[in-house]
Amino acid sequence: MHPLAETIQARFSDGFLSAEEWRGDLAVTVKRDALHAICRFLKDDPSMACDYIVLVSSVDWPDEEERFEVVYEVYSIRHRHRIRVKTRVPEHDCFVDSLTDIWPGAEFMEREVFDMMGIRFNNHPDMRRILMPDDFPEGYPLRKDFPLQGKGWRDTFEFLNEGATP
Amino acid sequence: MAHLEDQRETIYKVDPAHPETEDLPILRTEELLLNMGPQHPATHGVLKVILDLEGERITKSTVVMGFLHRGVEKLAEHGTYHQFIPHTDRLDYVCAMYNNFAYCRAVEKLMNVTVPERAEYLRTIVAEIQRIIGHLFWLGTQALDIGAMTVFFYTFRDREILLDWFDELCGARLTTSWYRIGGVERDFTASLETKIRDFLAYFPPKIDEYVVFLEKNRIWLARTVGVAVISAEDALGYGLSGPTLRGSGVDYDLRKYESYGAYPKCEFSVPVGKNGDTYDRYWIRIEEMRESIKIVRQCMDQMPKEGPVMADVPSVTLPPKDRVFTNLESMIQQFKLFSQGFDAPPGEIYCGTEAHKGELGFYIVSTGGGNPYRLKIRSPSFIHMGAFDFMAKGYMIADAVTIFGSYDIVMGECDR
Numbered sequence: 001m002h003p004l005a006e007t008i009q010a011r012f013s014d015g016f017l018s019a020e021e022w023r024g025d026l027a028v029t030v031k032r033d034a035l036h037a038i039c040r041f042l043k044d045d046p047s048m049a050c051d052y053i054v055l056v057s058s059v060d061w062p063d064e065e066e067r068f069e070v071v072y073e074v075y076s077i078r079h080r081h082r083i084r085v086k087t088r089v090p091e092h093d094c095f096v097d098s099l100t101d102i103w104p105g106a107e108f109m110e111r112e113v114f115d116m117m118g119i120r121f122n123n124h125p126d127m128r129r130i131l132m133p134d135d136f137p138e139g140y141p142l143r144k145d146f147p148l149q150g151k152g153w154r155d156t157f158e159f160l161n162e163g164a165t166p
Numbered sequence: 167m168a169h170l171e172d173q174r175e176t177i178y179k180v181d182p183a184h185p186e187t188e189d190l191p192i193l194r195t196e197e198l199l200l201n202m203g204p205q206h207p208a209t210h211g212v213l214k215v216i217l218d219l220e221g222e223r224i225t226k227s228t229v230v231m232g233f234l235h236r237g238v239e240k241l242a243e244h245g246t247y248h249q250f251i252p253h254t255d256r257l258d259y260v261c262a263m264y265n266n267f268a269y270c271r272a273v274e275k276l277m278n279v280t281v282p283e284r285a286e287y288l289r290t291i292v293a294e295i296q297r298i299i300g301h302l303f304w305l306g307t308q309a310l311d312i313g314a315m316t317v318f319f320y321t322f323r324d325r326e327i328l329l330d331w332f333d334e335l336c337g338a339r340l341t342t343s344w345y346r347i348g349g350v351e352r353d354f355t356a357s358l359e360t361k362i363r364d365f366l367a368y369f370p371p372k373i374d375e376y377v378v379f380l381e382k383n384r385i386w387l388a389r390t391v392g393v394a395v396i397s398a399e400d401a402l403g404y405g406l407s408g409p410t411l412r413g414s415g416v417d418y419d420l421r422k423y424e425s426y427g428a429y430p431k432c433e434f435s436v437p438v439g440k441n442g443d444t445y446d447r448y449w450i451r452i453e454e455m456r457e458s459i460k461i462v463r464q465c466m467d468q469m470p471k472e473g474p475v476m477a478d479v480p481s482v483t484l485p486p487k488d489r490v491f492t493n494l495e496s497m498i499q500q501f502k503l504f505s506q507g508f509d510a511p512p513g514e515i516y517c518g519t520e521a522h523k524g525e526l527g528f529y530i531v532s533t534g535g536g537n538p539y540r541l542k543i544r545s546p547s548f549i550h551m552g553a554f555d556f557m558a559k560g561y562m563i564a565d566a567v568t569i570f571g572s573y574d575i576v577m578g579e580c581d582r
Binding site: 022023025027051052053054055057059060071073077080082084103104105107108109112116129130131132133141142146148 | 232237239241244275278399403405416423514515516525529531539542548551552556581
């Protein structure tokens, strides 16, 4: 296993689930409850020093029991290493602790995850939609059960009658 | 009317620390909410910012975006990997080439494809030219937004020269789609190489010309020096990248530290600022243009004179165009790659590329098959806007334009 993953496993034996290395990327899967503590450790520990947040993303696996996956990618400027931290959330209890207090840039990225996938973040300062309109009624566009054409919201728009002359 | 009179009486009290203000006329003060955009010429697209103002100072700003949201990430899940390349043009439509580059690199990492040497050099040369175009565009529009109009005409004159090359190279000026997974669509024409050589001699004095307009311009200095200062620690926490991060003194450039293309074979330096203000970000972009010229010159000298421009991995890469119409197997290969796609291995990758705005990354999850299962675009413009509220606090209304101008935002990339 990658030495960084070993450090995380030794420190958080309860929260650590698995580590995977593929094409040079290190991905660590952790339990949802331990995510905040592990990320705090990644930021503050001098051997990790992951001070730069790269991205927050999410993946939908509709056939699995814990349906959603939240993905954080962080980078250390001092040590020049990258770690991807992933955690799983079930659909009926769609909450993850926000990391806004660790990396303030997570605010917008988590809002986008909420907007697109419907995962909510605890202790987030401003949990609103960001790209879709605030009153968007159809749900969360990047979920796999959301059709590519949308669910008919556009059909409710009133268009000018093209045949009629003004 | 009566209640307004009452308000006027009660709102303003004399400050006990300054008794001399007692004789001044009573003024009414209150916080003002100002809607800026979505159709403001300086927002570089459609962006709305709601500013809470105290006098002319910004106390809080709320960014409203998504006017240009087209659901590119959703579209990616419903097309093959090759079909997504033209969509990347429309992200940052000012610098399409670098988006193509970043996306193709991500897919190549997923598929483990190595690009031939000549193609690597061609890609690097065009990417650096694209960086110069991006910085010229930024310099012109930023100066225009701040009030120095002259520079705009000079930078756009030189940008046109470069866009005409793109026209010659791939038939389009802005939406280029020249990069392909595993290489590039076609080689340089013979005349293009001479044109690039000429430009390498022509361009460096022009950079000095732009600098003359700005470096000693008192208005430019007053509008940029000490405006929108962000410390290195905050910049990292907000995920800023590119010139915006390097302006704060953080030496982070993926071309150097996670090197790709022909960059490891070139010598260049990464300019790093000190103060983290708008002026440092401007200075970095000027210096980066000089470095880009160096990189292009080295690539032109080192580049192998001949060789393939596309990797020969028939299951992934496209056949040469001239054979598609004459050779049956090539035609089938082309047809299958575009209609069904190639079979990607299950797994997930993140691949970041140093575009001229910052780190443009693609996070791709594959479960096998021809379509990406999930494709996430880490666009620098979107993440930079996350820091806007923090950076604008305490500055004037007029500085709001300077601040998001200094990120070099393009809304197509921000809203995706």
